[in-house]
Amino acid sequence: MKKILFLAAFAVALVGCGHQKNVSKTHKTSAVVEILPENINFSTSFRAFWDDFYKDTKGAKTLENYVPSEAFQKHPAVSNVDNVFVVSGYLTITPAFDQAAFEALGGTINQLDATTVTFKMPLTRLPEMIQLKGIESVEAAIKVYRRN
Amino acid sequence: MKKTYALVAFLCLSLVIMAQSPKLSNYSRSFLDAKNTVQNEQQRANFRKHYGLKLVAEQEFVSAYIHFNDEAGKAILENYGTTIVSDFGAIVTARIPVNQLEALSNEDAIKLIEIGTPVRKKLAAARTAANVDKVQAGTNLSHPFLGTNVVVGVVDGGFQYNHINFYDLDNSSELRVKRVWKQSTNTKYTTQATIEAAKYDNSRDEDGHATHVTGIAAGSYSGNNYYGVAKDADIVMVSMGDANTDISDGVKYVYDYATEVGKPAVVNLSLGTHIGPHDGTSTFDKTCDAMQGAGRLLVGAASNEGDQKLYLEKTLAANGTTTEAVTFDTYYAYDDGYYQDIDIWGDANQTYTVQVIITNSTGSTLWSSDVINATSTTTKTFTSFNSAATGFIGLYASKDANNNKGNVLLTTHNSLWTTGFQLSGTNKLKVIFTATTAGTIRSWADGYGSTWANGSTNSTVGELGGTGKKIISVGAWTTTAKSGYGLTKNAIAGFSSKGPTADGRMKPDIAAPGAVLASSVPNTSAVTGSSYFEQAATASVGGVTYYWGYMQGTSMASPFVTGVLATWLQANPQLTPDNVREVLSQTAIVDSYTGACPNNTWGYGKIDAYAGLLNILGITPIKNLETMPDAIMAYPNPNNGSFKLLFTEADENLLVSVYAVNGQKILNQQINHVDVQENIDIDLGQVATGAYIVKVAGKKINETFQLLVR
Numbered sequence: 001m002k003k004i005l006f007l008a009a010f011a012v013a014l015v016g017c018g019h020q021k022n023v024s025k026t027h028k029t030s031a032v033v034e035i036l037p038e039n040i041n042f043s044t045s046f047r048a049f050w051d052d053f054y055k056d057t058k059g060a061k062t063l064e065n066y067v068p069s070e071a072f073q074k075h076p077a078v079s080n081v082d083n084v085f086v087v088s089g090y091l092t093i094t095p096a097f098d099q100a101a102f103e104a105l106g107g108t109i110n111q112l113d114a115t116t117v118t119f120k121m122p123l124t125r126l127p128e129m130i131q132l133k134g135i136e137s138v139e140a141a142i143k144v145y146r147r148n
Numbered sequence: 149m150k151k152t153y154a155l156v157a158f159l160c161l162s163l164v165i166m167a168q169s170p171k172l173s174n175y176s177r178s179f180l181d182a183k184n185t186v187q188n189e190q191q192r193a194n195f196r197k198h199y200g201l202k203l204v205a206e207q208e209f210v211s212a213y214i215h216f217n218d219e220a221g222k223a224i225l226e227n228y229g230t231t232i233v234s235d236f237g238a239i240v241t242a243r244i245p246v247n248q249l250e251a252l253s254n255e256d257a258i259k260l261i262e263i264g265t266p267v268r269k270k271l272a273a274a275r276t277a278a279n280v281d282k283v284q285a286g287t288n289l290s291h292p293f294l295g296t297n298v299v300v301g302v303v304d305g306g307f308q309y310n311h312i313n314f315y316d317l318d319n320s321s322e323l324r325v326k327r328v329w330k331q332s333t334n335t336k337y338t339t340q341a342t343i344e345a346a347k348y349d350n351s352r353d354e355d356g357h358a359t360h361v362t363g364i365a366a367g368s369y370s371g372n373n374y375y376g377v378a379k380d381a382d383i384v385m386v387s388m389g390d391a392n393t394d395i396s397d398g399v400k401y402v403y404d405y406a407t408e409v410g411k412p413a414v415v416n417l418s419l420g421t422h423i424g425p426h427d428g429t430s431t432f433d434k435t436c437d438a439m440q441g442a443g444r445l446l447v448g449a450a451s452n453e454g455d456q457k458l459y460l461e462k463t464l465a466a467n468g469t470t471t472e473a474v475t476f477d478t479y480y481a482y483d484d485g486y487y488q489d490i491d492i493w494g495d496a497n498q499t500y501t502v503q504v505i506i507t508n509s510t511g512s513t514l515w516s517s518d519v520i521n522a523t524s525t526t527t528k529t530f531t532s533f534n535s536a537a538t539g540f541i542g543l544y545a546s547k548d549a550n551n552n553k554g555n556v557l558l559t560t561h562n563s564l565w566t567t568g569f570q571l572s573g574t575n576k577l578k579v580i581f582t583a584t585t586a587g588t589i590r591s592w593a594d595g596y597g598s599t600w601a602n603g604s605t606n607s608t609v610g611e612l613g614g615t616g617k618k619i620i621s622v623g624a625w626t627t628t629a630k631s632g633y634g635l636t637k638n639a640i641a642g643f644s645s646k647g648p649t650a651d652g653r654m655k656p657d658i659a660a661p662g663a664v665l666a667s668s669v670p671n672t673s674a675v676t677g678s679s680y681f682e683q684a685a686t687a688s689v690g691g692v693t694y695y696w697g698y699m700q701g702t703s704m705a706s707p708f709v710t711g712v713l714a715t716w717l718q719a720n721p722q723l724t725p726d727n728v729r730e731v732l733s734q735t736a737i738v739d740s741y742t743g744a745c746p747n748n749t750w751g752y753g754k755i756d757a758y759a760g761l762l763n764i765l766g767i768t769p770i771k772n773l774e775t776m777p778d779a780i781m782a783y784p785n786p787n788n789g790s791f792k793l794l795f796t797e798a799d800e801n802l803l804v805s806v807y808a809v810n811g812q813k814i815l816n817q818q819i820n821h822v823d824v825q826e827n828i829d830i831d832l833g834q835v836a837t838g839a840y841i842v843k844v845a846g847k848k849i850n851e852t853f854q855l856l857v858r
Binding site for chain 2: 036038041042043044045047048050051076077079081082088089090092110112113116118119136137139141142143144145146147148
């Protein structure tokens with residue numbers, strides 16, 4: 001009887017742990033890898049941005065606690081939206097693009113035409129974004145200047 | 149004698165006709181409506197100034213023309229405290245107490261009262277030079293064109309949302325700014341109260357660029373000479389972030405609002421960059437092209453590097469090579485607000501390589517980078533240069549998905565985003581281009597003061613404002629050669645960038661006044677206390693001081709055209725970018741300064757707002773044609789297609805023919821006989837607005853004159 005009670009308690013504990021894990025508010029993030037995937041066309045502006053991003057994360061294995069350096073926060077493609085540092089750019093998408101999956105990472109899009117969107121994605125989820133299906137090309141935003 | 153009698157008869161008839169007209173002119177009625185909306189002392193002061201009222205012993209007087217049925221009717225004027233200033237018989241100029249105006253008009257003796265329209269101070273040179281005055285005055289037109297029911301969008305930074313320049317023409321309490329989107333905080337203001345409360349997008353912005361630009365396009369304050377072109381347009385302001393994607397979003401936001409309210413829209417972009425292919429294939433250009441169309445126009449600044457050799461073009465045979473020196477402005481090398489970049493583009497599907505070297509003054513190589521294949525995805529960065537330089541160089545290469553061109557970006561900001569690149573001593577930075585396959589390699593040095601030793605000032609129009617296939621790109625000419633600016637009046641401003649685009653298209657499309665223009669600026673201490681600020685005027689309205697300042701640039705020329713296009717959209721809300729180009733090509737001013745047009749400095753020439761408007765309305769000014777001959781009077785003129793011919797002499801076997809200005813005959817009407825003072829009705833039916841030529845030929849009468857249908 002005691003064994004059964006013990007096992008039952010253990011089972012409840014396991015289930016409880018699992019439940020705790022399922023409602024956890026922290027996400028597992030991916031590390032920033034130096035080499036970008038080859039199935040997406042990345043513009044030179046994005047490559048330059050990614051190079052800076054990689055160096056700024058200093059090779060951290062996860063980005064859960066990543067806060068961009070004060071200098072990197074000044075990158076024209078980086079902005080602070082509601083206390084979340086995001087990167088902006090253009091995406092060219094295909095019919096396979098899963099907007100729900102994109103938004104589940106915390107990203108937002110603004111559709112400009114049938115295949116082109118502007119996007120904002122939290123920096124911490126950017127490595128996962130570039131693994132999503134339906135993205136044909138990515139450009140990082142570039143700085144613009146007044147003409148006076 | 150017969151003619152004199154006929155003329156008198158005509159005048160009497162005119163008076164009869166006038167008796168059938170409203171006793172108060174339209175402008176007089178609008179004056180009374182405006183008077184009834186005045187709610188406080190400040191508005192009263194503005195009202196008096198706007199209508200040129202005189203204040204005598206606390207009594208306001210308005211100047212007016214008074215038309216009488218009979219000259220004897222003038223006797224009633226003293227009952228209304230009205231003083232005759234000039235007497236022309238049945239018409240006088242007079243000074244009428246404002247509170248007696250309506251009562252006086254109800255007198256039987258009065259035929260018509262027209263209050264005077266105040267003569268404005270001398271107009272700013274820019275508006276005069278581009279014939280905006282006639283557009284705003286509605287010269288020979290049915291009404292003024294002020295961008296009414298058109299949305300003017302401005303995507304920019306440095307706004308004072310509630311500057312007095314953005315209020316309504318006659319009612320200074322109504323704000324014409326209908327929407328504001330502040331992108332940095334993603335805040336959208338949709339009511340006058342919230343827009344006014346927000347006031348500025350960035351109180352630390354030092355030049356108030358957006359306020360100046362918006363004032364040129366659509367400013368309305370009549371208390372000084374610095375109002376803009378489309379004075380009655382609705383305004384949507386997008387306080388931009390720093391990046392090109394923000395601009396794309398901003399353009400879409402304005403167009404979406406215009407669709408929501410069912411109005412045409414024109415958006416201004418006084419912005420740019422030199423990163424991009426400069427051939428209309430960038431993502432920004434392609435998506436903006438897709439958004440434009442009927443009633444959806446976009447205007448951009450050509451850029452300000454017309455005197456900077458930032459463009460390099462080299463056509464190489466297969467295996468051909470060239471070494472080119474580039475100079476960065478070292479003053480900005482270590483400023484984190486600036487960096488020096490070089491963007492390199494080959495022909496579509498061309499393969500080529502790029503290598504960066506540093507040499508000493510005698511040409512010996514002190515340092516070299518890897519050889520980069522422009523069409524292979526590559527990232528190479530360098531922070532050590534064998535003491536030949538300090539800082540950072542990054543080389544990023546890939547084949548661009550938009551155009552299949554090999555693209556190499558050479559950038560000098562490092563991963564800490566604080567330092568750039570600086571050569572040691574007299575060393576030189578060079579780039580070796582080697583064509584694997586034949587083709588043309590083009591490069592733009594994007595940095596303040598950056599130049600190629602063998603560079604050109606051609607093809608210096610920038611991305612965003614100067615390269616799209618539909619956007620109207622604007623160069624700047626000088627209308628005010630303000631002392632100290634090194635400008636030549638009537639000539640192209642030296643900084644105005646030139647075309648063509650990398651795919652050979654003419655740019656800019658048109659030139660407009662851009663040096664030196666005065667317009668509204670924010671009243672923040674950041675602006676007024678800035679060393680860059682040069683004050684043009686101030687005004688105190690409702691206890692608040694507002695400012696105007698001087699600026700120059702294609703940033704100023706672009707909104708000038710934006711305002712003009714808003715007045716054209718008022719005339720034709722379905723105007724497309726192609727329509728605009730056609731009108732520009734047919735009406736732009738070509739003179740000794742522009743030379744033969746079109747060309748890649750002036751585009752089609754200097755913008756002529758009035759000629760363009762006439763073109764859109766289908767009105768051709770008819771030169772050397774009498775407005776009204778002696779033997780025949782046509783009235784009313786202008787009319788709606790129905791009018792009368794009054795003959796001042798008898799005649800027989802007359803033929804009345806009416807022609808459109810393109811020569812098409814609209815009407816042939818035979819008249820067997822007319823007596824003196826006989827009226828003949830003419831009805832043209834449903835005809836288009838515009839000018840028409842009337843020919844009347846009989847046994848004795850042979851007259852040709854013009855008529856206006858509205």
